[in-house]
Amino acid sequence: MAGEKDPAFFLLFLLLFPLPQASKILTISFLGGSHYLLMDEISRILHDNGHEVRMFLQDIGGMLPGRQSRQSPYAVSTYSMDEKYIKEFKALFNEQQKDNLRGRNSLDNFMMFLNELSYQCNVTLHQTDIFNFLKEEKYDLAVIEGFNPCSFLAAEKLGVPYIAFFPGPFMNAGKIGILGPLSYVPMFYSELTDRMDFFGRLKNTLMYLASPIVDGKMDAVFQMVINEHFTVGSRPSITDLHIKAELWIYNVDFAIEFPRPLLPNVQCIGGLLAKPAKPVSQELEDFIAESGDSGFIVVTLGSMISSLPLVEFLKEMNDGFAKIPQKVIWRYKRSEWPKEVNVAHNVRLMDWVSQNDLLGHPKVRLLVTHGGLNSLMEAVYHGVPIVGIPLFGDQNENMVRIKAKSMGTFIPPDQMKAENFANTIREVIENSRYKASVMKQSIILRSRPLPPDQQLLGWVEHIIQSGGGGHLKPYSYQQPWYQQFLLDVILFISTCVAVVTYLILKVIRVLIYFMFSNRKQKQN
Template sequence: MAGDKELAGFILFLSQFPFLQAAKILTISFIGGSHYLLMDEISRILHDNGHQVRMFRQFGDGMLPGRQAQQSPYPVSTYSLGEKYLAEYKALFTEAQKDNLMGRDSLQNFLIFLNELSHQCNVTLHQSDILNFLKEEKYDLAVIDGFNPCCFLAAEKLGVPYIAMFPGTFMNAAKVGVTGPLSYVPIFQSLLTDRMDFLGRLKNTFMYLGSHIVDKKMDALFQKVIDEHFPLGSRPSIADLHLRAELWIYNIDFSIEFPRPLLPNIQCIGALLAKPAKPVTQELEDFIAESGDSGFIVVTLGSMISSLPLVEFLKEMIDGFAKIPQKVIWRYKRSEWPQGVNVAHNVRLMDWVPQNDLLGHPKARLLVTHGGLNSLMEAVYHGVPVVGIPLFGDQYENMVRVKAKNMGTFIPPDEMKAEKFASTIREVVENGCYKTSAMKQSVILRSRPFPPDQQLLGWVEHIIQSGGGGHLRPYSYQQPWYQQFLLDVILFLSACVAAIIYLILRVIRALIYFISNRKQKQN
């Protein structure tokens, strides 16, 4: 009887919670490369678990150069920026690559890139047919690329609540309200670890103060777009749209990130693209078999970089590969290989590589990468050491973390020389401490209580069932900055202390005056 009562009580308890029916979810991705790969994986996970998913994205050959287009299991609404603009943008991107390969990554180049995103956003928000169609669909939720401000504006234009998926590390932490203690939480682009000396903490503090100025410059680039597409009186700001997200999901894991305090509306779900390896083609297997015990190296410098526009840099890399015993599988568009540069005997060029499957191969010895998080997460998952050649964005910061975890190192692009490159590869491959550390981080990543796809699905469904993420967002989002930093309290306490000191001084002065007058009367 007691067991029946407990069972009946448990069933009654479950009946109080509505079962989640298939939700209508819109995913928004306006940037190609790794951004699109991540948003595509998110869309597939939600679709495979019964939700009605549609992606809103740009269309163009530059989304993933070198990769054959795959059939999407979910519907997609696309538009084009126009062939003329895409050709101009490609030329601009190529020039930026040259600067990056010469070590000229700068804030100005990043602002130029964001300005191009602003122009693209203006084109996007003029797609009235698509926007009207999506608005009529009445989506329950949007999952957007939290890096691109235009995704926020599109969701706001459609009137859809949204979850922001940030494809990198905590470079926008201050905008989301998750700044941590500057004594051990490095600011983006500081190139510091969580173990700072005095000068490191001083540098971190100044960079924190400067980061607010940079954020305002970045947001200002989209003001013209906002003025044109939103009516006066209801114009959002990019800063406010960041705080309106029902949830923030970061493509990071603490197997590689430094520990830091987080808010309840911040979830870290890294390695969505890392999976158990599948067998590679027989052609690749035959090439790998030729390596013997030396094994092979995987080389990818980003999903958007299919070739290198700087021949001098390319020669240093290929000469470096010629000096090592390992086979090299390099993602490089073969049709764009420059004439007059010989491919080393141990190098195989491929327009696109099955990176995850190669890293999971037992003979994989090393990943040479630009330092993108998707690639690094796959390397961590499979326990493969890393040599990085960071080019721009968060790639330097990511490689600082790899080096701090002792699972690899990096070479700044302006220091790329064949002998240094080859000796760095030999050191990381032959020194067992790097492989040991990589395997340790792999255990940390793989032993999480829930796999990343289940975490993603669980949090998305939680937001839908609970009617939003208001219960996760702190009240600090509604407070003015002077209240958040307790400046009003500090001012009040300072005034009280000043008043007390003033009264004490007045009393002392009165006592001195009284004693002085008394002595004069006695005399």
């Protein structure tokens, strides 16, 4: 009898709780390096769970130098910039690298980079054939890379609702209404922790007051693109497009980030690329075995940086490695190593490394990194201490958090000297507090209720099935700024207090007048 009821029960279950149907999802990726790696992983997760996925990819050449491309299981629509521009862009990127290695990571350099993104965006939005094709496909949802403003403009031009995936920390928090108490939520680029003294809180407050000016300056870079591709009356602002996102997903985990208040339409799903390690090649195993009990360290300075353009900086790093007992596996393009520098005896150069697998090896002792979030989360996931050399973007802020939680430390690039570098490596490897701290955070990262791929899939399907993320957005998105900050209420209360104070003073003045008048009459 029980077996006869099973089909009916199953049918009732399907009627009450229908299984999610496959949806058509567009992913948009207009930047290379770690940004592309994350969007590729997102696309694969959605594809592997039954959704029809296509990526709109802008290729500016050499997105992952040294890496052999994997065959994509999902469809891709690619647009490539012309060869002349690619050469010019690489030359500019190379010059900015030199500035970063000299410690000149300025706002002007970042604005120059945004200008390049604006130019690329203008060219990409002119690809009429691709846009017409994507419009005809009628996608249910887009998942866009949220750092590059062009991703928002492309989604808006296609008329597709979108989820924004931000590859870094909360650097754009103010644009989407994530307000945090300035007493313990540090502003981006402040280099502050959540434990600020008076002068730290003062600095944080001043940076907060200046942030709208900086944000406005950055958004203005794309205004010409907006004017050219959107008609008068329907021209969006970058801030409007940020607020329009159905959901914001940040590549963040509180094993690294400082705790802070968030909105319901903001989800933290960090560590998509951190996974259980696979065995490394026999060639690498043989090299690692030579290290004995000393073990080895992994050196990667970002997926986009395959070599260092400053020979003096490279020489200091190389000489520093020569002073330590560990073996060193360094991701560096061998053909670009300067001939006048002899590779240290304990260093092995590789055009590309499987960083996650090396960090999961039992003999790994340390990660030397630029401080990108993907690298940091892989290191924390595998419980590996960190020495950072932050170069640009969010990397300095990320390393401030690593140092604050005693999982490692960092050296500013303009302070790179062989002896200091070697001493820092020895300190982090030999001082047990770094290993203990990173193992504690590793447990936090690994023991989340749901792994990041399931979180991502669940939220994407929730937004599709619920018809958008309107139920998650605060009403503040519809309020004018003076209402959000209660300026109208403050003005009303201030006016009332002023009127009442004026009336009280008026009454007191009248009473004093009558008192003195009566006294004079009595005296007369």
